[in-house]
Amino acid sequence: MDKTQKITIKDIARQTGLSKGTVDRVLHNREGVSKKSYAKVMKVIKDLGYEPNIYASLLAKHTERVIAVILPRCKSGEFWELSDPGIERGKEFAHNLGINVRRFNYDQYDENSFRRACNEALAMDPAGVVLPPMFRNETMIFVDKLRDRDIPHVYVDTKLETNGYLAYFGMPIYQSGYLCASILTDDTPTNEVAVIRIQRDKHGQSDPTINRREGFNDYIAEHFPNCRIHNVFINPNRPEEIDGILEEFFRSNPRVSQIAMFNSRIYLITPFLERHPEKKYRVVGFDNLAANLSALRSGMVTSLIAQRPDEQFYGAIKALTDFIVFGKVPSIRDNFMPMDILTRYNAEYY
Amino acid sequence: MDKTQKITIKDIARQTGLSKGTVDRVLHNREGVSKKSYAKVMKVIKDLGYEPNIYASLLAKHTERVIAVILPRCKSGEFWELSDPGIERGKEFAHNLGINVRRFNYDQYDENSFRRACNEALAMDPAGVVLPPMFRNETMIFVDKLRDRDIPHVYVDTKLETNGYLAYFGMPIYQSGYLCASILTDDTPTNEVAVIRIQRDKHGQSDPTINRREGFNDYIAEHFPNCRIHNVFINPNRPEEIDGILEEFFRSNPRVSQIAMFNSRIYLITPFLERHPEKKYRVVGFDNLAANLSALRSGMVTSLIAQRPDEQFYGAIKALTDFIVFGKVPSIRDNFMPMDILTRYNAEYY
DNA sequence: GTGAAAGCGCTAACAT
DNA sequence: ATGTTAGCGCTTTCAC
Numbered sequence: 001m002d003k004t005q006k007i008t009i010k011d012i013a014r015q016t017g018l019s020k021g022t023v024d025r026v027l028h029n030r031e032g033v034s035k036k037s038y039a040k041v042m043k044v045i046k047d048l049g050y051e052p053n054i055y056a057s058l059l060a061k062h063t064e065r066v067i068a069v070i071l072p073r074c075k076s077g078e079f080w081e082l083s084d085p086g087i088e089r090g091k092e093f094a095h096n097l098g099i100n101v102r103r104f105n106y107d108q109y110d111e112n113s114f115r116r117a118c119n120e121a122l123a124m125d126p127a128g129v130v131l132p133p134m135f136r137n138e139t140m141i142f143v144d145k146l147r148d149r150d151i152p153h154v155y156v157d158t159k160l161e162t163n164g165y166l167a168y169f170g171m172p173i174y175q176s177g178y179l180c181a182s183i184l185t186d187d188t189p190t191n192e193v194a195v196i197r198i199q200r201d202k203h204g205q206s207d208p209t210i211n212r213r214e215g216f217n218d219y220i221a222e223h224f225p226n227c228r229i230h231n232v233f234i235n236p237n238r239p240e241e242i243d244g245i246l247e248e249f250f251r252s253n254p255r256v257s258q259i260a261m262f263n264s265r266i267y268l269i270t271p272f273l274e275r276h277p278e279k280k281y282r283v284v285g286f287d288n289l290a291a292n293l294s295a296l297r298s299g300m301v302t303s304l305i306a307q308r309p310d311e312q313f314y315g316a317i318k319a320l321t322d323f324i325v326f327g328k329v330p331s332i333r334d335n336f337m338p339m340d341i342l343t344r345y346n347a348e349y350y
Numbered sequence: 351m352d353k354t355q356k357i358t359i360k361d362i363a364r365q366t367g368l369s370k371g372t373v374d375r376v377l378h379n380r381e382g383v384s385k386k387s388y389a390k391v392m393k394v395i396k397d398l399g400y401e402p403n404i405y406a407s408l409l410a411k412h413t414e415r416v417i418a419v420i421l422p423r424c425k426s427g428e429f430w431e432l433s434d435p436g437i438e439r440g441k442e443f444a445h446n447l448g449i450n451v452r453r454f455n456y457d458q459y460d461e462n463s464f465r466r467a468c469n470e471a472l473a474m475d476p477a478g479v480v481l482p483p484m485f486r487n488e489t490m491i492f493v494d495k496l497r498d499r500d501i502p503h504v505y506v507d508t509k510l511e512t513n514g515y516l517a518y519f520g521m522p523i524y525q526s527g528y529l530c531a532s533i534l535t536d537d538t539p540t541n542e543v544a545v546i547r548i549q550r551d552k553h554g555q556s557d558p559t560i561n562r563r564e565g566f567n568d569y570i571a572e573h574f575p576n577c578r579i580h581n582v583f584i585n586p587n588r589p590e591e592i593d594g595i596l597e598e599f600f601r602s603n604p605r606v607s608q609i610a611m612f613n614s615r616i617y618l619i620t621p622f623l624e625r626h627p628e629k630k631y632r633v634v635g636f637d638n639l640a641a642n643l644s645a646l647r648s649g650m651v652t653s654l655i656a657q658r659p660d661e662q663f664y665g666a667i668k669a670l671t672d673f674i675v676f677g678k679v680p681s682i683r684d685n686f687m688p689m690d691i692l693t694r695y696n697a698e699y700y
Numbered sequence: 701g702t703g704a705a706a707g708c709g710c711t712a713a714c715a716t
Numbered sequence: 717a718t719g720t721t722a723g724c725g726c727t728t729t730c731a732c
Contacts, residue, residue, distance in 0.1 A: 008724090008725055008726085009725070009726065010725075010726095018702075018703085019702065019703045019704075020703085020704090020725090020726080020727090021702065021703060021704080021705095021727090021728085022701080022702055022703075024726070024727065024728085025701090025702090027726095028727090032701055032702080033701070033702085034701060034702090037701080037702085052725085052726080053409070053724085053725050053726070054405075054726095055404075055405040055406075055408045055409045055448075055724090055725080055726090056405075056409050056708090056724070056725030056726040056727090057725075057726055057727075058405045058708090058726090059403070059405045059406050059409055059708045059709065059710090059724090059725080059726070059727090060707080060708050060725075060726040060727040060728080061708085061726080061727060061728095062708075062727090062728095096404075096446055096447065097446065098405070171699075172699050175695070175696075175698075175699065178695055179693070179695040179696050182693065182695045183693070183695075186536070305696075336699050337699070338690070338696065338699050338700045339696040339699055340688070340690060340691075340696075341690075341691040341692075341693065341696060342691075343529070343532065343533070343691065345525070345528055345529040345532045345533075346525075346529050346655075346688065346689040346690075346691060348525075349521075349522050349525065349686050349687070349688050349689055350688045358708090358709055358710085359709070359710070360709075360710095368718075368719085369718065369719045369720075370709090370710080370711095370719085370720090371711090371712085371718065371719060371720075371721095372717080372718055372719075374710075374711065374712085375717095375718085377710095378711090382717055382718080383717070383718085384717060384718090387717080387718080402709085402710080403708085403709050403710070404710095405708090405709080405710090406708070406709035406710040406711090406724090407709080407710055407711075408710090408724090409708090409709080409710070409711090409724045409725065409726090410709075410710040410711040410712080410723080410724050411710080411711060411712090411724085412711090412712095412724075
């Protein structure tokens with residue numbers, strides 16, 4: 001299609017006086033080529049600016065290659081569902097280059113099921129793997145196996161500082177907490193804020209909210225050193241208790257009017273908020289779950305900080321595909337996604 | 351690569367008792383096929399779930415197809431430059447499917463140069479065209495020609511309500527003004543705001559700021575009916591005048607502390623703002639130009655509303671490519687991009 | 701070590 | 717109106 005595309009292995013075979021077979025061998029670093037021939041071929045390739053035609057290559061090759069995406073199974077409306085469109089787009093992209101994308105799901109609260117999913121993926125002999133490292137230890141064991149087999153992997157959401165991941169796609173977690181505090185306080189002198197926390201949060205060791213809380217605390221400490229941060233614990237498995245806990249807390253602390261929550265479940269407190277419209281709470285949460293968006297629309301939640309989980313997965317699959325097909329190493333290894341600020345007036349178009 | 355991929359035209363030729371040639375003919379709606387054969391082939395295609403192998407197709411086809419992108423030539427740091435990465439990504443996507451993307455630039459203040467660019471594009475006999483309809487009349491004439499030749503076109507940035515565009519990718523312009531007002535006033539009683547406007551803005555008839563201003567005015571009217579909106583006019587071609595005008599205005603109107611601007615050039619007023627840090631103006635502008643971002647970082651500008659021009663172009667090129675290669679009509683015709691709210695704390699990761 | 705040749709699934713030109 | 721066939725550029729077997 002291009003000028004550059006017009007040079008074929010046939011041309012370079014003719015130029016070198018060798019055959020297409022030998023040219024192919026050096027192109028793929030296969031063995032059985034003399035040093036001399038190798039050098040000759042390489043030179044002509046460079047001189048002529050040869051670029052392989054991947055369609056011809058794909059057509060002639062009959063191997064089915066698959067990228068395994070390992071992620072929590074989830075119900076409608078939950079966080080991981082937001083990844084779906086990105087995985088689908090990634091699938092399409094990869095498919096265009098002859099690679100299939102397959103998902104392997106597990107129960108995000110069950111380490112064994114995570115391991116099982118990893119093993120299933122491994123059994124398919126994938127050309128690459130995308131995963132959020134939900135369970136630290138199991139992930140380490142898994143990526144070790146991958147390394148043994150030379151299978152590249154890409155992290156999404158959070159990353160593990162192991163050696164050898166190809167790329168990472170996620171939000172700058174610490175900064176997201178910092179941003180959250182800045183939106184919550186909005187340059188207005190602030191003496192007390194409430195942070196709603198989940199009682200026993202998932203014990204998978206890569207909980208992003210810890211880092212996020214740090215960012216939040218740092219912003220407050222830097223800008224409002226005298227501000228007190230209240231921690232209020234609720235249990236999502238006992239929704240009937242939540243209202244009581246909140247009522248109690250805000251009755252005892254009537255001066256608190258700013259509320260933040262670091263996981264994706266700010267919607268849990270909307271029933272409470274709805275019963276106190278007069279208080280005009282300023283509320284900031286994370287992630288564009290349907291329930292959160294509806295709280296935003298009704299004015300119960302002031303702002304949401306969203307992180308495009310779909311882009312994370314798309315980016316991951318794309319990077320992996322580029323690596324597998326073209327051998328392209330991602331130019332940026334740690335890819336931080338934008339933090340999107342949603343209010344009731346721009347959420348509709350998000 | 352898939353189960354589904356394994357069915358080839360050979361299979362369907364055998365099944366129908368016809369030849370590959372005839373199958374190819376019906377596949378591409380080429381003439382010279384009897385009704386009976388056509389129906390027979392179609393049935394078997396459906397029954398077997400045949401999907402063409404685009405690599406084989408691309409390999410066997412030798413036509414170079416091009417998508418023309420017609421847009422203003424621009425200097426570094428200007429609005430249209432923000433489209434670049436999107437065009438590049440689109441180019442890559444299209445290239446993977448055997449289509450080249452070529453740009454045709456013009457002077458955004460010169461209608462003749464716009465027409466010339468359109469004609470150049472037409473001369474290439476493009477398979478599709480992407481353009482912002484900068485000059486209304488010329489665009490209408492141009493898309494008429496396109497329609498005569500059955501060349502699909504996609505609008506970006508703004509659209510014309512002509513019949514026959516394949517898709518549109520842009521921001522919801524009216525709503526962006528509405529959002530701007532909501533951020534500027536931030537639920538705080540507001541009596542006066544200043545809107546900085548460009549004196550003789552580009553006379554191309556598709557100025558998005560008109561619509562945006564409407565949204566802004568409506569929000570103010572609905573939420574703060576007594577609020578007065580001051581219009582301050584500056585001329586970007588006489589930067590030396592700007593400061594004087596602003597000084598003069600804000601001296602006469604000391605109670606005005608909220609400033610908005612509806613085009614991408616909020617950076618023009620930063621010199622003024624920098625000389626009055628004590629005033630703590632709340633300033634909202636549009637678009638993530640480098641100069642605007644630096645004003646955001648330094649705290650001179652409070653918020654920017656950005657519109658992802660790159661995504662607009664990418665979406666446009668992708669939609670066009672899908673249409674050209676696969677005959678896919680976009681599922682959504684008018685694609686509204688998100689309005690991103692940038693503050694100094696999330697801008698870095700945008 | 702290297703070459704020859706048979707495809708991969710499709711297109712397009714040429715026959716019939 | 718339909719069939720035949722020679723490629724497209726590359727991979728892969730098999731032979732030397």
